[in-house]
Amino acid sequence: MTFKKRRVKLEDIARKLNISIATVSRALDKNPRVKLSTQEKVFKTAEAMGYMPNQIAKSLSSGKTNIIGVIIPRYDEPFFIEVCRGIDHYAREHNYKILISSSRNSFEFERENLSSFEKGIVDGIILSPTHETETFVHIKSIIKKGIPVVLFDNIREEVRGADHVIIEDDKASFSAVEFLIKKGKKRISFIGGIREKKVFQDRFKGYLDAMKKYNIPVYDDLILHCESLDREYEDVEIQNFFNKITAPPDAVFTCTDNYGLLTMKNLLRLGYKIPEDISVIGFGDLGLGEVFVPSLTCIAQPSFEMGQKVAELLIDQFNEPNDVNHRKKVIKLKTELVLRDSTT
CATH class of the missing domain: 3.40.50.2300 (Response regulator)
Incomplete structure (x- = not known):
């Protein structure tokens, strides 16, 4: 019989070192209230025991996850792949990671994904609406709750409080x-x-x-x-x-x-x-x-530039604390005709 290994918790490290859980937590956060020698012991023990920090628990105390939620209509479209590359490139340069979810061209899945992200998993949301999205009430509700949002590509109507990135x-x-x-x-x-x-x-x-x-x-x-x-x-x-x-x-x-x-x-x-x-x-x-x-x-x-731009606008919103009246920005990116062999 095999047993699933239990995730190492703060209390396991505390028990091992015979110190309080609060001290372990502060040491892992490099709190100056904890001596450097104790911090060093905690880090070594945590590494030896295979401790992995609980990101959700950490975000509850800090109010941040440093994760950006991205919702796209489909995974197999080169346009969305390239946009996500641009988002990831800019996000990582600014110490953020991205979590990508597909609505599978379904309005219901779009709402479900948005609801999941709303529960504190991400700091903000980048969304390309589906062709079924005729109402933006679900997005407006997210914005009213103080969650930064940037929309791109298939935007049927302007949404107050959400930045937009489009081409004409x-x-x-x-x-x-x-x-x-x-x-x-x-x-x-x-x-x-x-x-x-x-x-x-x-x-x-x-x-x-x-x-x-x-x-x-x-x-x-x-x-x-x-x-x-x-x-x-x-x-x-x-x-x-x-x-x-x-x-x-x-x-x-x-x-x-x-x-x-x-x-x-x-x-x-x-x-x-x-x-x-x-x-x-x-x-x-x-x-x-x-x-x-x-x-x-x-x-x-x-497309890549569009991804960079939506990430930039979202991260800019993170630097506007408590700005419930965020002034929407609309960025229109330029296109060009690239001539090749299929035209005379």
């Missing part, structure tokens, strides 16, 4: 479609994500605005709003879309890198040449577009 998706999309139009393209297809997600709504708006400005007709059969939240089925949707088109487009603007790469894969499978027959532009520029053949022209969004 409509303007970015407009510039990409305008580029295609100025290259002489007349049948420009649009491939976006689920209709309910604000960033996809904004990117579709940019597409429509550019087409309208230059009097280019919009064909319903050249527009696809993917409904799947799974990469495998996104491929099926895009494949079916191109299989059904009778008159092909001469260009395709897609709302993510993934849609762009899947578009090129399916067009090449059907025998089209890129960019000779059809030009393709993606959105994100998260690394994969460079290694595909032909390489993918993209709207580059500063």
Whole structure:
């Protein structure tokens, strides 16, 4: 029979050294009220016994965990991976760690994750709302309780007291479609994500605005709003879309890198040449577009920088004690069109 090893507690160290628990606690906190010789004994004994401090108990006394909670809609999206890298990079430079949780594109899971973080596990929260998030009452409630919050990406409405970091998706999309139009393209297809997600709504708006400005007709059969939240089925949707088109487009603007790469894969499978027959532009520029053949022209969004910026804004809020009337900051990051082989 095997026995699970019990976690070493302060009282175990105190019993071993025949001193009070309070003295052990103060020694581990390097309290000057405890002699250096005693501190040294406590640290050596704690290490020998395999003592690990209880972070939650420590946070109850200090009011801080030095942990930032991050809630993202999905783990498998390169954009969110890159944002989390940026958050972690900035946080660690300022002595914070991050705890990442996925809402799995569910409003209910988003609320559950927020509720878990609210219970003192984290000092503040960074959140990208799901496409199902139509009310921000749960976030406003967190803010009212004095927990700092920063929102990024898919923000359907402004939330007072929470800083926002975004890109201007409509303007970015407009510039990409305008580029295609100025290259002489007349049948420009649009491939976006689920209709309910604000960033996809904004990117579709940019597409429509550019087409309208230059009097280019919009064909319903050249527009696809993917409904799947799974990469495998996104491929099926895009494949079916191109299989059904009778008159092909001469260009395709897609709302993510993934849609762009899947578009090129399916067009090449059907025998089209890129960019000779059809030009393709993606959105994100998260690394994969460079290694595909032909390489993918993209709207580059500063995902890593976005992560750094949301972490910076949150940590800045930590330095505003008792500021219940925190003045919201909105930061709009710039994008650029990175030209590669998929456009002429």
